[in-house]
Amino acid sequence: MSDSDIIQIRDLKNSFGSQVVHDGVNLDVKRGEILGLVGGSGTGKSVLLRSIIGLQQPVAGSIKVLGHEMIGKDPLTMRMVSRHWGVLFQESALFSTLNITENVKVPLREYYPELGDSLLDQIAGYKIAMTDLPEDVGIKFNSELSGGMRKRAGLARALALDPDLLFLDEPTSGLDPVSADAIDALILGLRKMLGLTVFMITHDLDSLYNICDRVAVLADKKVLAVDTVENLTKFDHPWIKRYFNGPRGRAAAESFEARKTGA
Ligand SMILES: Nc1ncnc2c1ncn2[C@@H]1O[C@H](COP(=O)(O)OP(=O)(O)OP(=O)(O)O)[C@@H](O)[C@H]1O
Numbered sequence: 395m396s397d398s399d400i401i402q403i404r405d406l407k408n409s410f411g412s413q414v415v416h417d418g419v420n421l422d423v424k425r426g427e428i429l430g431l432v433g434g435s436g437t438g439k440s441v442l443l444r445s446i447i448g449l450q451q452p453v454a455g456s457i458k459v460l461g462h463e464m465i466g467k468d469p470l471t472m473r474m475v476s477r478h479w480g481v482l483f484q485e486s487a488l489f490s491t492l493n494i495t496e497n498v499k500v501p502l503r504e505y506y507p508e509l510g511d512s513l514l515d516q517i518a519g520y521k522i523a524m525t526d527l528p529e530d531v532g533i534k535f536n537s538e539l540s541g542g543m544r545k546r547a548g549l550a551r552a553l554a555l556d557p558d559l560l561f562l563d564e565p566t567s568g569l570d571p572v573s574a575d576a577i578d579a580l581i582l583g584l585r586k587m588l589g590l591t592v593f594m595i596t597h598d599l600d601s602l603y604n605i606c607d608r609v610a611v612l613a614d615k616k617v618l619a620v621d622t623v624e625n626l627t628k629f630d631h632p633w634i635k636r637y638f639n640g641p642r643g644r645a646a647a648e649s650f651e652a653r654k655t656g657a
Pocket of ligand 1: 410415433434436437439440441442
């Protein structure tokens with residue numbers, strides 16, 4: 395594992411009964427990069443994410459995070475390594491009975507039970523501010539927030555423990571284009587400010603062009619290619635061609651070019 399790799403996956407196999415989802419997945423995620431993961435529906439993007447963060451037990455293979463083998467890990471190692479990552483789940487997964495401040499305090503309480511409530515409130519307030527949410531959001535509940543605000547609140551909780559690594563499951567799904575652009579800008583800003591590595595499942599072609607350093611394509615039960623979007627558009631595989639060179643892919647490419655030239 396090279397020093398620059400924060401995640402290294404080798405020969406990963408996942409199956410459910412007779413359904414093989416992954417059959418020899420290999421992938422390296424480099425420290426400091428934003429890596430996008432794409433693939434058709436049901437190709438196993440979420441199963442891959444769940445395998446990395448220990449919510450899915452693979453059949454075979456190796457997953458190293460920060461140099462620690464995650465498969466077959468003991469609960470203590472798992473707890474020690476998971477302290478270094480934050481996860482934004484697709485529906486943000488905020489606790490509906492807790493306000494946003496209390497949600498952000500959940501991981502803080504788990505890892506720092508000795509800290510007093512007023513200090514936890516301050517830290518939570520700081521994390522909420524980092525995601526550009528107004529201060530009064532802290533006392534609101536998930537049901538009182540817009541879709542974009544929920545994503546930001548989920549991000550605030552994912553940042554609670556000052557992670558090195560951020561896992562995002564479709565951070566812009568369900569958002570209008572302006573809110574999606576704002577979330578992309580926030581992810582870029584957080585990466586710069588905190589030196590994060592970001593592993594992001596997305597279907598959002600604009601996000602792939604605008605913020606991902608590299609994109610991994612999951613198809614045929616494997617990671618078929620990992621490269622810049624520009625290079626992937628030239629890749630000779632039927633799904634990759636359809637994905638990047640179809641009408642939506644071309645529109646995203648044109649919009650990216652227009653942004654670059656300021657048109
Ligand atoms: N706990 C489970 N039990 C049985 N099958 C599962 C389980 N979790 C996932 N699968 C199956 O594994 C396959 C991959 O699912 P996964 O959710 O990873 O797809 P995905 O690529 O994230 O899809 P989408 O883009 O539609 O969210 C699917 O066929 C799904 O039905």
